[in-house]
Amino acid sequence: MGRPREFDIDTAIKTATELFWRKGYEGTSLTDLTGAMRITAPSFYFAFGNKEKLFRIVIEQYYEKQLELLESALREPTVRGVAEKFLYGYADVLTGPSHAPGCLALNSSLPSAEDDTVRAWLADLRGELTVRLRKRFAKARGTVELPMDAEPDALARYIAVTAWGLAVEAQSGAKRKDLHSTIAVALMAWPSADVPRPEQRSTSRKRASPRLRQ
Amino acid sequence: MGRPREFDIDTAIKTATELFWRKGYEGTSLTDLTGAMRITAPSFYFAFGNKEKLFRIVIEQYYEKQLELLESALREPTVRGVAEKFLYGYADVLTGPSHAPGCLALNSSLPSAEDDTVRAWLADLRGELTVRLRKRFAKARGTVELPMDAEPDALARYIAVTAWGLAVEAQSGAKRKDLHSTIAVALMAWPSADVPRPEQRSTSRKRASPRLRQ
DNA sequence: CGCGTACTATAACGTTCGATATAGAACTGC
DNA sequence: GCAGTTCTATATCGAACGTTATAGTACGCG
Numbered sequence: 222m223g224r225p226r227e228f229d230i231d232t233a234i235k236t237a238t239e240l241f242w243r244k245g246y247e248g249t250s251l252t253d254l255t256g257a258m259r260i261t262a263p264s265f266y267f268a269f270g271n272k273e274k275l276f277r278i279v280i281e282q283y284y285e286k287q288l289e290l291l292e293s294a295l296r297e298p299t300v301r302g303v304a305e306k307f308l309y310g311y312a313d314v315l316t317g318p319s320h321a322p323g324c325l326a327l328n329s330s331l332p333s334a335e336d337d338t339v340r341a342w343l344a345d346l347r348g349e350l351t352v353r354l355r356k357r358f359a360k361a362r363g364t365v366e367l368p369m370d371a372e373p374d375a376l377a378r379y380i381a382v383t384a385w386g387l388a389v390e391a392q393s394g395a396k397r398k399d400l401h402s403t404i405a406v407a408l409m410a411w412p413s414a415d416v417p418r419p420e421q422r423s424t425s426r427k428r429a430s431p432r433l434r435q
Numbered sequence: 436m437g438r439p440r441e442f443d444i445d446t447a448i449k450t451a452t453e454l455f456w457r458k459g460y461e462g463t464s465l466t467d468l469t470g471a472m473r474i475t476a477p478s479f480y481f482a483f484g485n486k487e488k489l490f491r492i493v494i495e496q497y498y499e500k501q502l503e504l505l506e507s508a509l510r511e512p513t514v515r516g517v518a519e520k521f522l523y524g525y526a527d528v529l530t531g532p533s534h535a536p537g538c539l540a541l542n543s544s545l546p547s548a549e550d551d552t553v554r555a556w557l558a559d560l561r562g563e564l565t566v567r568l569r570k571r572f573a574k575a576r577g578t579v580e581l582p583m584d585a586e587p588d589a590l591a592r593y594i595a596v597t598a599w600g601l602a603v604e605a606q607s608g609a610k611r612k613d614l615h616s617t618i619a620v621a622l623m624a625w626p627s628a629d630v631p632r633p634e635q636r637s638t639s640r641k642r643a644s645p646r647l648r649q
Numbered sequence: 650c651g652c653g654t655a656c657t658a659t660a661a662c663g664t665t666c667g668a669t670a671t672a673g674a675a676c677t678g679c
Numbered sequence: 680g681c682a683g684t685t686c687t688a689t690a691t692c693g694a695a696c697g698t699t700a701t702a703g704t705a706c707g708c709g
């Protein structure tokens with residue numbers, strides 16, 4: 222059957238997964254891949270066809286696992302259980318110790334900030350925004366606006382997370398009304414202020430009302 | 436004072452902004468930039484120094500506007516008003532008609548899917564996940580799990596948005612406990628089921644409890 | 650052994666990337 | 680008009696990119 226392969230293909234795929242996770246799709250060069258796999262370019266092309274085909278293999282393996290998580294979540298007896306299990310499970314994946322932080326699929330588009338001053342800077346700017354929100358919430362804590370045991374850090378991060386998620390959705394093609402109805406749900410996590418002065422309230426907006434709490 | 440510049444520099448920056456928004460930072464080549472600006476490479480380098488410096492100008496202009504939105508939101512009399520104003524304002528930016536969809540700063544890392552089969556495929560995979568959630572929620576609607584007037588579409592998108600946002604946060608360095616406390620807040624938007632069978636509930640997790648609703 | 654097949658090594662392909670050396674053109678101030 | 684400065688055009692740089700042609704090596708099978 223010809224000359225036997227001198228490297229383990231599954232190990233090579235794992236190596237590639239790690240690289241894509243850390244450096245993104247375009248950020249991972251063939252030199253990176255073949256170097257880490259300790260094979261030469263022709264061996265790479267013989268085994269995988271090209272970079273994109275390997276990437277698709279990697280992502281498909283990843284999504285198989287993600288789908289397992291999703292299916293398992295969907296089997297929860299309550300829809301809240303579905304949400305809970307999926308989000309916590311996903312968070313575990315994002316912070317798993319055996320790979321770079323974040324989602325492989327999203328990181329592949331959003332290359333790592335490591336060794337990249339531009340991206341590190343962008344991440345900093347994002348962080349700054351969260352800081353400002355946190356300070357505002359911390360100041361409000363203990364007043365009628367926010368109970369004393371609220372967590373400004375968690376609240377600020379929640380707003381930021383929602384914002385980044387909206388940005389991803391928008392880029393994928395979500396329309397304004399989609400985003401608005403999503404925000405309407407997101408705001409249900411928020412405490413209504415106890416009778417703020419009505420004339421100073423934020424610009425009233427018509428918004429979809431999911432009415433989850435009957 | 437020497438030879439006058441033959442192109443308008445503000446117009447050129449606007450052109451660059453549009454390109455970065457649509458194609459991302461690395462996805463926008465100097466050929467793209469100089470071509471759209473209708474200037475040659477030396478003119479570009481004379482005017483802007485290099486690609487990164489131009490990008491920083493563009494992003495700084497963008498963040499100035501974002502900060503205006505944020506400051507304006509922070510001046511809201513209630514913290515809920517802050518969240519509301521900021522999120523809706525951001526959504527407006529994301530879907531603004533004068534530029535590519537999404538956030539300029541995030542898109543710069545997450546290059547556009549247009550003319551890119553790999554990224555289009557990744558966006559599709561993300562969409563599929565939302566579809567599955569929606570179907571599950573739609574099926575639950577009208578049962579004890581979910582009231583009849585709930586919106587499966589908005590709920591599913593909310594979970595997805597939260598997930599993508601978590602992914603961005605995780606890549607920027609957020610720790611697992613940060614994500615968990617964020618999720619705890621996110622789940623406050625969710626209706627608790629009316630007494631599900633306890634033995635079938637999802638794996639109980641200790642989680643930070645912001646206790647927003649006293 | 651020797652043929653066919655499967656894999657690997659060397660070396661280089663053409664293209665695109667961001668960036669520039671060199672020279673010349675267009676303006677102001679003297 | 681000449682000097683000094685500022686911007687532009689041509690033409691090209693070296694490096695890195697993904698990819699491949701060519702040749703050779705190692706195995707199973709007859």
